[in-house]
Amino acid sequence: MGKWSKRVVFLFLCLSICLQIPSVSSSTSPILGNQGNEESSAARTFMQDEDAHVVHCSRERSRAAWKVIQEYLMPFVEREQHKISSGCRLHPDNDLYRDQEQHKHRVDINEWRCGYCRKNFYEEKYLDKHFDNRHFDLLNASHSRCLADLCGALHCDLVMDSSPRKTKCNPSAATRNKHLCESLADSCFPVSNGPVSGRLHEFFLRQFCDAHTCSGGPKPFAKGKKKRRSILYIILSILTLMLLPLFYFFIYMYQRGIKRGSQELKRISVSGRKKKSF
Numbered sequence: 386m387g388k389w390s391k392r393v394v395f396l397f398l399c400l401s402i403c404l405q406i407p408s409v410s411s412s413t414s415p416i417l418g419n420q421g422n423e424e425s426s427a428a429r430t431f432m433q434d435e436d437a438h439v440v441h442c443s444r445e446r447s448r449a450a451w452k453v454i455q456e457y458l459m460p461f462v463e464r465e466q467h468k469i470s471s472g473c474r475l476h477p478d479n480d481l482y483r484d485q486e487q488h489k490h491r492v493d494i495n496e497w498r499c500g501y502c503r504k505n506f507y508e509e510k511y512l513d514k515h516f517d518n519r520h521f522d523l524l525n526a527s528h529s530r531c532l533a534d535l536c537g538a539l540h541c542d543l544v545m546d547s548s549p550r551k552t553k554c555n556p557s558a559a560t561r562n563k564h565l566c567e568s569l570a571d572s573c574f575p576v577s578n579g580p581v582s583g584r585l586h587e588f589f590l591r592q593f594c595d596a597h598t599c600s601g602g603p604k605p606f607a608k609g610k611k612k613r614r615s616i617l618y619i620i621l622s623i624l625t626l627m628l629l630p631l632f633y634f635f636i637y638m639y640q641r642g643i644k645r646g647s648q649e650l651k652r653i654s655v656s657g658r659k660k661k662s663f
């Protein structure tokens with residue numbers, strides 16, 4: 386009996402240690418926690434996801450929609466010095482995930498940091514899961530603020546790496562997307578709001594809406610994308626332009642020096658031969 390009671394006590398001890406391990410790892414400070422902990426917490430996040438608040442808005446597709454807006458629309462809107470109203474669904478305030486995305490910091494290639502609690506993660510997807518689980522309270526899903534819902538109109542698939550490209554065109558989907566696209570143009574850039582808004586309305590139709598057809602119409606983003614030139618880019622360009630002539634000048638001088646050096650060598654060797662012949 387003594388033997389059995391010892392075994393029972395041993396088993397009980399093992400069980401209690403096993404049960405304590407997760408509580409210890411979850412109580413570690415987020416700042417001090419190492420990456421191994423982050424990974425395990427991310428895995429835990431993944432498991433708890435079903436209990437977490439379910440938001441019916443794809444984060445990945447919202448991100449793609451944001452990318453399309455930033456690359457293919459905003460540079461043109463800014464060039465016209467136009468401000469999108471908050472009533473427009475393309476306005477940053479109408480992106481459910483904007484605040485969380487702004488609190489996402491890429492520290493290194495394999496290091497992502499949560500801007501709310503400074504916890505680190507190996508991959509962006511684990512940070513996304515962390516947001517879903519730990520910071521879901523910051524999401525205000527009360528209004529129709531899901532950018533992913535606009536993906537059909539904005540051609541998100543073209544900027545997403547993972548999405549499979551559809552080869553067959555669905556006419557009813559194309560019509561639906563065109564309708565959504567045109568309603569976006571009408572609500573965000575009303576023609577009645579003046580010439581600038583009218584121009585942007587026209588631009589929006591050409592850039593996004595015309596391609597929603599199965600009859601081989603124009604391609605999406607017909608007007609292309611404009612890169613925003615930062616001050617650093619401009620300074621670097623000016624510096625390069627200034628340094629290029631200098632660079633060629635040095636090469637020219639260097640080659641001239643070599644030529645002169647070889648001519649002098651020839652002269653010396655010729656005079657040496659002459660001396661020898663004497």
Ligand SMILES: [Zn+2]
Pocket residue numbers: 499500501502503504515519520
């Ligand atoms: Zn956090």
